[in-house]
Amino acid sequence: MNRRKFIIRATVGVGVTVGLGWLAKAPMRRALAKFADEVQGEYSGSEKAEVWFELTPQGELVLYSPKVEMGQGVLQAIAQLAAEELEIDWQKIIVKHASSAHGPLDSMSTGGSLSVSGLYNPLRTLAATFREMMRENAATLMNVSPDLVTFQNNSFVSGDQTITLAKLATQSKTWKKPKKEPKLKTRAQFKVIGKDLLRFDLLPKIKGEPMFGIDAAFPDMLYGSVVLPPVKDATFKSASAGSAASLPGVVKVVIEKNFAGVVATSRFAAEEAKKQIDVQWQMPEKLIQQTDLEALVKVGNGNPVSIQKEGNASGELKEGEIISAEFFSPFGVHAHIEPNGAVADYRTDGVTIRMSTQVVRITRDEVADALGLDKEKVNIEPMYLGGGFGRRLHTPHAIAAALLSKAVGKPVHMFWNRVEEFQNGFLRPATHNTLKAKLNKEGKIESIEHNTSSGDVAFTSPLFPKALYSLAGADFGAWRGAMVQYNIPNISTVSWRVQLPIETSWWRGLGLLANTFALESFIDDLASRANKDALAFRLQHLDDSERSMRMKNVLQAACTKAGWGKSLPDGHALGLACSVDVNTPVAHVAEVRIIENEIRVVRITCAIDPGLIVNPDGVRAQCEGAIVMSLSATLFEEVTIKDGKVTPNRLGYYAIAQLKDTPEIDVVLLSTGDSPRGVGEPPMGPTAAAIGNAVKKLTGTRLNRLPLKVLGQ
């Protein structure tokens, strides 16, 4: 990296800050392609100097993270990345979420499985630069050449002289760009990256320390609640306080331009009073029904965009023995356990908001816009998230909390209840996939066509400006995982966009689970048709390119570990499936049995190649979690819309995998290449297809609808 890309700022007496001005903006296409399968993430932070590191007078080294912790272990991973180049004991590095006022401010979001891959080079470069700055200052203080200064036990040492970090912070007069451009370590030199270190955030979580959005507090804080629309598409007309204002604990009934709410001395009082506010809603002409939506989500409806084309699949598939299939997946909810909400403190000089958000910048901008404030007057302080899963890419509740605080002149804590979460969430869109293929005489796939239909994922999100829709062509969220990864002469993949009358959006893995369910179920059916073993058939359709080799390796590793081809207990079967997402190939083998028409998953063996691994146990944990979440979607989860209402609207009735449903999970880690790729979402991909493929072996029937149910269930 070029030295002039660094902008270095110094503060007097307090410590030191380093900023990174990012390289020239990547061409727009490349920026978009970040989300697509082929290109790994690249960090594209702000171009102005921002504070990443701070050396405090107490000798603490603070690293401000532009990424938020939502369970994925990103703060631990970046502590290890920084420690590697800083050469400081990683436990001495205090990682904090960067507030929007402090920075660094992420230009996009925490999501898309891009955090570690995106920060890998910039953060190590910053850390190495900062190390050299510290070394040069220590040399100055000791009056020796920097070459003679080494770092030992968290102090700079030369001969019998020692400069502690605290001394360095307090006695350094100026901070300058290092004279010596630092060289980054190679993979072989790593001492911290690649280590199974215990995440620093686990102990406080086990002790129940207050660290989440809902735990945030300000002095003199009150509790708010707002009335949300009773059905989809209802809009706020007007409201009157009704008897709410006179109820115990009520401080104020707040009626704004587009919502009504109440502030009280306790959450209980606010929730009780809210029921008495009289709101007039503009109801939709026709209430939305599930059948309307199902009629819309159909291949052939809306706008088709070709996302993959090799040879002439449509021509080839006009005649001959055509094999075809179709697949469906339902609407789903995120069901993050910490509800959405925010704690806002509105003052005349601006507003501070503590909350769980995956989009610190967008949350700030939306609040500034809604309240007519300069962006600099809005400070978002991200807390630890009680789950993200894509749901916290939408944060309009921050605006309501800020307006309630403004209305009463005191800090307000405002969180939704669970019914409101169900009704006002951004659903995982339902999908419909159709597939057609033809085999050649040798039983290899000659041509394949894959059509996907889905509601919006990336489109209509505040993360993705409308101006870019035509450039992106199709909704990359909806077609994630839809491209055929096998070497087949004729391939056509088409994404059909339908705009639904309800809001749908990001859900962990986006379209990956539904599209892989369709594609990899179909591949198994083609293997049966060709009388081939499911593993051998897949391997036959992968060539010797680097990309295909990595896929072959995960397929073989998962099958070897799972005992593919060996005998199993009676009534058990193995199913195989694979996918690639953010350039990370994953294969799962599911061992399944059926007890009284109920699908029971006994074991899932996963092999993944996420490139260079920063914390192996972190990768294993992400795989286990993604497998459970996707298994839950495969076997249980579904919402429908009835009279404009999301049903069911309680946990329990919306079934989610529990401890009793969780299989044994084996994770095999492969690690090809010198840079990390994404991990959080890729293992979502193959689960449904692997389970469905095993079920087909047991019953002879292809299940083509999620959640999977065997007859009689």
Add this chain to the structure above:
Amino acid sequence: MQLTFEINNQSHTVEVPEDMPLLWVIRDVLRLKGTKFGCGQAMCGACTVQVDGDAIRSCSYAAKFAQGKKVTTIEALANEEKLHPVQQAWLDERVPQCGYCQPGFIMATKSLLEKIPNPSEDEINDNITNICRCGTYHRMRKAIHRAVELQQKSKL
């Protein structure tokens, strides 16, 4: 009402509406934030605490029922030197991801092991019915077995 009860071995008297869920007494009146709000419908278990030793879901337990009782929350489990065996097992197995639901699971497990010191798989499945959306169950099961071992060792 005037609610007098013991929480984490300390007696408290607070003035609260009698139907206010115990969860909000714990979180917002006594400011102990380790007990979480998840669903408000006793479905997810994030708010699990012990009342006289029984695991209850405090989001759906009216304050008045706690009158004169002993409530234990996650904050009481560890002391200066040492984690509770269930917490230690959770740390050893590196269970949490986002961590939000974990205090509820730890409290449910503590209560289970006090009643059934060495539970079978079925007893674990039937009693630990909280929801973890990150999907950390695989490690939880290991942690529950490890907690059994740790408790047996500490009794020897």
